[in-house]
Amino acid sequence: MSSNSFGKLFTVTTFGESHGPAIGCVIDGCPPGLSISAEEFRGDLDRRATGRSRYTSQRHEADEVEILSGVYEGRTTGTPIALLIRNTDQRSKDYGEIVQTFRPGHADYTYWQKYGIRDPRGGGRSSARETTMRVAAAVIAKKWLAERYGVRVRGYLAQIGEVTPDAFDWDAVEHNPFFWPDTAQVPALESYINALRKSGDSVGARVNVVADGVPPGWGEPIYGKLDGDLASALMSINAVKGVEIGDGFAAVSQRGSQHRDEMSMEGFASNHAGGILGGISSGQSVAASIVLKPTSSILIPGHSVNLAGEPTEVVTKGRHDPCVGIRATPIAEAMMALVLVDHALRHRAQCGDVGHVTPRIP
């Protein structure tokens, strides 16, 4: 199986380098009959896009999606759906100087050691530009999950550096450039990011993502567990260094009497588990959290070596994104949606469109 493919039954294969001619993906296994148009990709691609906010990287891409196959008269046919986005703002010159050096904290050195060759233009394949296609593919996944099961996947920024939200409001999330759930803090965040940008440094972030409406029974023991698949899906996002399900690392110091979610026919008393027990959804909200490291592309010089093995200093010029975690929110949603749609199909394969198994806790 291709390592550039994701999903067992709803399979997304992505291709493309940051500054190559195009990026794209092929979605195989999408159920037939779903209505979809090129315009529907606009929303999430804008949410993910660089260059839309002064708080993220300054790259300007139109991100116009062309549907090359798999859709006939506005509906999916069951055959592979290919999506293509031409790269228009490539600025290869920005990166020209770094061809000879390995940037600390980047994939330059490891790609070189693996392949003995690398595409240095904008990070090539290791660039976060690739995640554009995940978001595009997930537009289709999200739509099918919503229409078929009423599932909704949403994310928000839960921490930047030391800053955490003082309040929580889903409505706030989509109305500020930080996906931040507390509107009152937005001005302070703006100052925070501006100060960081001036300092030439960057900072880490935490993103939470939640799926509501997931029915019980999705997920496959043992190596296809829903949480296991979420872990790899979320860890595969650029810069992610950790994944939590439910209470995550807080569980280290919890007691069993505290962590276990008691049940009654009125519902679960709590959701420490994050909606997954034994790798299978319980019917509660599926909740995950990730950390994104501070980008290594900063204006502060760093020590490294060049292709000749000589010591050198690396400074990022051009675009600089003080907190890559911000725009990871729609990407994290995308990966959760892709995991869920895959498990919806896997469950349907083995267990059929099962009806109401009693007793079902609401």
Add this chain to the structure above:
Amino acid sequence: MSSNSFGKLFTVTTFGESHGPAIGCVIDGCPPGLSISAEEFRGDLDRRATGRSRYTSQRHEADEVEILSGVYEGRTTGTPIALLIRNTDQRSKDYGEIVQTFRPGHADYTYWQKYGIRDPRGGGRSSARETTMRVAAAVIAKKWLAERYGVRVRGYLAQIGEVTPDAFDWDAVEHNPFFWPDTAQVPALESYINALRKSGDSVGARVNVVADGVPPGWGEPIYGKLDGDLASALMSINAVKGVEIGDGFAAVSQRGSQHRDEMSMEGFASNHAGGILGGISSGQSVAASIVLKPTSSILIPGHSVNLAGEPTEVVTKGRHDPCVGIRATPIAEAMMALVLVDHALRHRAQCGDVGHVTPRIP
């Protein structure tokens, strides 16, 4: 692909329920010519075993491994290696009462909702007993990694509840029942666990696992990243609720100038990344950390419902393990070893047995 299989090229398929007649696994893709005998499984199986220490569950299993195939005159032949362990200490009666109820924090309810049928004896397939076969399979993986590449995978308990090590010594880890790196703290840990057992409650834990000697270049972009595969492998261990690579969640509040690991021809200046950049090993130690929730099998009654949808109270009787995280150490090592051997083979497939790519940082 089977959801009870792990690995793309070094594929381990496990089977068996906690209290069924046997558990076992099939390992496909092991290179030929590796010497292996049934005795070599003893060490890690003992390290994982329940009932070997009064600080873990009291189940007593002989865990005698029978090699059913794939080995001829003491050497692997390249054909599938089947390992079998008969269950001997099944005590089905201990679990008889819980057939009608869903234990909070367990997979009882979710298996029921998924399949409409479940094997209630000892948790059936969702029991940690299944991890025995992961450890067995990893004995082979570890041996091949060590012989072929000099890779060594080791783990230790990094936290129990609020307790963290005051000192670190690899030699200490294997000489106490807690895999604890600080010998001086062992008596205090014993008291801690004994008190917990008396209280009838349980506590969470953190396990760290490290691989030394991994050459640069293992891991495949984009959805076969080494850290992505580690994340799903480790998250698939029973009770795990979070996975970190390198600094993990600490990176939320780090600065880029702090997190990026600067390089020179003498080596990397630090290892915040945990030995992985862009999903590919850098040649540094590969480091991961996991959290295990406190077990829900405790002596303190908890609210739940029964098959008839009536409210009920659940109390675990019989075996009780106050910290399941302790014996997760060899399991975490096993999963890291299985990920690494798979990527060793995947790298060899695409890139061959490449020699020294210059410049290589030691």
Add this chain to the structure above:
Amino acid sequence: MSSNSFGKLFTVTTFGESHGPAIGCVIDGCPPGLSISAEEFRGDLDRRATGRSRYTSQRHEADEVEILSGVYEGRTTGTPIALLIRNTDQRSKDYGEIVQTFRPGHADYTYWQKYGIRDPRGGGRSSARETTMRVAAAVIAKKWLAERYGVRVRGYLAQIGEVTPDAFDWDAVEHNPFFWPDTAQVPALESYINALRKSGDSVGARVNVVADGVPPGWGEPIYGKLDGDLASALMSINAVKGVEIGDGFAAVSQRGSQHRDEMSMEGFASNHAGGILGGISSGQSVAASIVLKPTSSILIPGHSVNLAGEPTEVVTKGRHDPCVGIRATPIAEAMMALVLVDHALRHRAQCGDVGHVTPRIP
């Protein structure tokens, strides 16, 4: 994915060597709730067995199936089903002499070149003994297909050497040791095989296999076509050298006006296609035909080389099977059933349990 695994969603992994301690399989993805008992394997295993008829090999195996997992109180639970058969009639001595030589027409030389090591006892992994587990796994597949969809898979011997049936009667097939559809010819076939055995030689055979009741819509374009998957499934049977779907090679000299199966609402006018169009079942009977080469294990000496590269002569001693094709009938049925059940699940995953798409040709 393991190369000893078959099927994407109903995945069968087999293990074991001809003269090792045991053979077995793990079936992952079987729908839950199917009733199954160890006794149900008896029928097809007897049909496949060697030593049950004086017209096939003289090996005597009890072939007692033990169900190790995945079944609780007589019903499948959705977790992996492991089946085990101990080898009892191993006779390693029969094969002792051939360790040093490469038998012409066998896998001895190729295994040696691939792995640099081989298990010479009875052909090791390359022995047709492995097909026992395919037949066992297919017992479950056949039962589910029959109960859920009314599908029936049957095979028969369509040619031995130059002999073809003069008449065709499904009822005859199961009442003679040749799976021959014409009872009147059975005495002649007995004489034919006896004469062949005396001559020390062997002969090829053709087996036809047919599935009735397959609904339209199974099979996935492009590389998961039903006929493509049947081809690999059937070709993977030992000694098979060719696979046909429908008219097969007869189509070389057919005209389009002759081959295309015209349609009306009363049905298809013919079935040259073998029930598959564009890789997807049409609702007609799915029909395939295979050729099995004459076994190379014969009493007539053949030229070969030994491990030292010296010329040598090879003669098979001990068991001798003049037409291995005879007992391939239940194996071919098994492989077709395994392909069909896999596609039933794959279809259900992508397209759901779709109802009646009009117009449907009966």
Add this chain to the structure above:
Amino acid sequence: MSSNSFGKLFTVTTFGESHGPAIGCVIDGCPPGLSISAEEFRGDLDRRATGRSRYTSQRHEADEVEILSGVYEGRTTGTPIALLIRNTDQRSKDYGEIVQTFRPGHADYTYWQKYGIRDPRGGGRSSARETTMRVAAAVIAKKWLAERYGVRVRGYLAQIGEVTPDAFDWDAVEHNPFFWPDTAQVPALESYINALRKSGDSVGARVNVVADGVPPGWGEPIYGKLDGDLASALMSINAVKGVEIGDGFAAVSQRGSQHRDEMSMEGFASNHAGGILGGISSGQSVAASIVLKPTSSILIPGHSVNLAGEPTEVVTKGRHDPCVGIRATPIAEAMMALVLVDHALRHRAQCGDVGHVTPRIP
């Protein structure tokens, strides 16, 4: 795994409909460092192309390949290689009338039954146009196989209708529009096809494909056998109804003493096996043969039904190809090359770049 993907380690995913905006593929797993340019696709695409000869279909496509990713400065980088071809000669109007009917012998009815929706333009996804991308992907596979191992894959037309070659000359094959190995027969073939075209009918064909230079040891028991994978690869080609390895169906009436290929250190005495024993290459030429049915798109009316379930008559208008088997030659080569490159990588993964295993038969 995507059903529109082929290969386990050298994975080709194709997309696109016959008359959609474009067709394309993504190749994942190609070793890095291979030089490749867009011009190199020209040769095999021309060999496969329709409209280049008056003996095949009259569709005119430029088939200009654009490399979208995975190649940097003319060399593969190890990341996915995406290839795109825009459809330019779509003529949707030709097919407008058939939207309401199911053409006999085509995938119209089965796609409809499977998906409840279909793209009727030019056969949509079921069109042989998809094979263009197989040929393109195989250009890369062939080059790597040739450079790395000296493997050469070639095919030829071995029968049209009742006509078989009187002589065999590889040099002749590429110098006539029929890939026919006997130059003297070409004028007769031209007359044959012209007469067929006038009659409005079509005829079947046989294509042979051979790989020279394949080292021993490629192929994986049991379900990843080289012949099993060849069978599905070749059967997945449009219109193929049968696959043979080596002597194929002729083995039905052969004796074991005749079929087995005897060995000496000078070489094998014959190649009835087609270069594969036990699913693994023997070092001899790998030889396969396929049959392609006569196309159902003919000028002679045929009975069918329409979407309303009413009887109707179908006549193909516009392009008409009296023998689709002719241009299957490069497609068959492509599929064999894709199977071989995949097994080359799989072998390297498990067994490394093994050297000379003695004794090796030349």
